[in-house]
Amino acid sequence: MTTRRTGPRLALLNPIDPSHPIAERELALRMAQAIERMGWEAAILSRSSQLEAMDPDGVLCLHPQITAKLTRHPWLACYWNPPSLLMGVSNTARVHGEAFELTYDAYLVSGSKLEAHLAGLMAELERDPPYLPFHVSSPHSALTPNLGPHSRLFYVGSNWDGKRYPTLLRHLAEAGVLALHGTQARWSHLPEAYQGSLPFDGQSVIKTAHHWGMGLCLHLPQHRAYGVPNMRVFELAAAGAVIIADRHPFIEHWFADSVLYVDTSGGEEETAARILERVAWIHAHPAEARAMAVTAQSIFNRHLCLERLLEPLPGLLADLARRQSRPRSRPVHVGVLLPGAGDLAGRLERLARQKDEGGLSLTALIPDALLCAGNAQLVPASAGLAIRPLAEPAGLKALQAALSGIDALTILPEGIEWHQWHLAGLAAAAEPSGAAIAAGLWPILDELTGFPIDPAETLALPPPEDKRLPEGRRLARAWLRAGGFYCRTDRLDGLAVEGDDWLTLALTLPPALAEAGGLSLLPVPSLTLLRLPDPALTPMLRPWPGAQGMERHEQPPRLAGINDLDPDLAASVPFLWRPDDFERLPAGPLWLYGAGQGGELVHDGLPEAARARLRGFLDSRRQGEMLGLPLLRPGDLPPAEMAAATIIIAAQYVSDILLTLRRGSVAPAHILNAYPYIAACQELQATQQTSKCPRSEPNLGSN
DSSP, X not given: OOOOOOSOEEEEEOOBOTTSOOHHHHHHHHHHHHHHHTTXXXXXXXXXXXXXXXXXXXXXXXXXXXXXXOSSSOEEEEEOSOGGGGGGSOHHHXXXXXXXXXXXXXXXXXXXXXXXXXXXXXXXXXXXXXXXXXXSOOOOOOOOOOOSTTOOEEEEOOOTTSSOSHHHHHXXXXXXXXXXXXXXXXXXXXXXXXXXXXXXXXXXXHHHHHHHOEEXXXXXXXXXXXXXXXXXXXXXXXXXOEXXXXXXXXXXXXXXXXXXXXXXXXXXXXXXXXXXXXXXXXXXOHHHHHHHHHHHHHHIIIIISHHHHHTTHHHHHHHHHHHHTOOOSSOEEEEEEOOSSTTHHHHHHHHHTTTTTTTEEEEEEEEGGGOOTTGGGSSOGXXXXXXXXXXXXXXXXXXXXXXXXXXXXXXXXXXXXXXXXHHHHHHHHTTTTSEEEEEEEEEOOSSOOSSOBOTTOOEEOOOSSGGGSOGGGHHHHHHHHHHTEEEEGXXXXXXXXXXXXXXXXXXXXXXXXXXXXXXXXXXXXXEEEOSOOOTTSOSOOOOOSXXXXXXXXXXXXXXXXXXXXXXXXXXXXXXXXXXXXXXGOOSSOEEEEOOSHHHHHHHHHSOHHHXXXXXXXXXXXXXXXETTEEEEOGGGSOHHHHHHOEEEEOSSOXXXXXXXXXXXXXXXXXXXXXXXXXXXXXXXXXXXXOSSOOTTOTTTTOO
């Protein structure tokens, strides 16, 4: 029996390379399951060509920092990543991600703080997109609690950012209370707790959590700061499992005392001890614990399951449609400059499709040389387009003469596809200042954006800054700006523009108006460059106004690893970021706290004089030798040595190392944080594929 469709057709876009086993894959499957239960239609896709083939009513992008809006459909950003997480990725990824997330039509937002953050960004852009509360939740569940003597703390993760919570999870594993699931290679350091991998099928994680009967939910500090929950609390509630969680405003608000909480401010060892206390209480009070699980699941099913969160979606899509088709207070007469001889018939057809949208009347402005007897009849009378000739020679004076009696000017070069409602949207956006440029898409670059997107994707948003453009794409960038250009005709008065032909003039107008000021830049793409222009078409391009040099920040983007439990504590000690920072180390013996890759990078980055003072490496557990130097635990150092030493933290868990050092009987003379230097080295290695971080690299650590 076929289920009757009663709601929207939705595309769930996971733009990440489908071969990557990450959370978005699992989440897409759960969302599809919930949508199917509601009688709607859903398809999980990964690239724009699939979206065009499906032609959905809406696109829900699961990771809006990884791709911009790429098709004409309504795109809804699942906005559930704290913005501070972008500081933990490469500089290239951060710059692109901050641009991509602004290109959406509406936002499904996890929490009021994220909504406030977005509202601030949109206010700067003079946008007011609709928002809808949404979270990384799970489908409605009827599983009954399964707490019993067999129960262990269920914990699953891909460990994409390294050995997350290594000390904490090791203590739980050694106590025999932890059931770890995920990729075996990522959890090989905790074999006593590892219980196997789980398939990405939208169900196995929740079923396995149900089997174990209780589970652990910990958040990155960035999630707690923005009040954004992760997937774990919803999975555990759906599974009917007893939940042990860190103190998180969302969980405390919604689940109240149906969850057992732990304070993570004391570091990993202390947090592990508190978790073990909660586990002991659960086993000693199974009836009370089971009742808590029942209550948490009831709250989840009534308020937070995916079906409840998705219910308002048809109304949001209807709101977007109303906004797009809102009638204008008065008709606007737009002159459309069609420079260049190529694809004239196709451009006129595309132009005719825009005329009935938003109360516009359109006149095509075509150079005299192209208006031969055949070309004059390219558009049938029913298309409703007027045609005016452009006199030669090309120039602003001739253009303004052709625009007599016309309200506004726009440009349609060859090879440009305008999306539906493109001109109507531009006309509305240009009302305050009189001029606007819409963002556009183009054939994807070979250069990476810093994110692992589907390798079959063919479209992309250009880099947000011209200084990041490869030389071969500068003409294409100018072409896109011309295709997205719109201005009132009075804004052309006094512009200093010239060109030997109409195409050169068309490419010159946008930067000239940008220099004059009062040009709105619209982040939502509404046009596509179908093919790259011939670079021989124009030899000279007017540069886009703006800063040319790379900005040099005085604060590193990352002071600790992304899962450091207390980033504020990590920020309380001086940091080492650039190579020349190591030239100013305090006098006395040096010790590097970190016996992994970070320790090696800092060791190799030390100047010769500083390396001569290096006594060895420290690690919280290991002893032995590293790079020909002693490897000790902090307690192994003689008190006099510790009191005179400068300890350089060379690992990602900065706050935990600080707590260890401060709890010692003797404090070191100085503590310095070299994680910013390590992060800069790792980014450099990723982008240049080098094996070491050269001290001569001039841009190390700069943004």
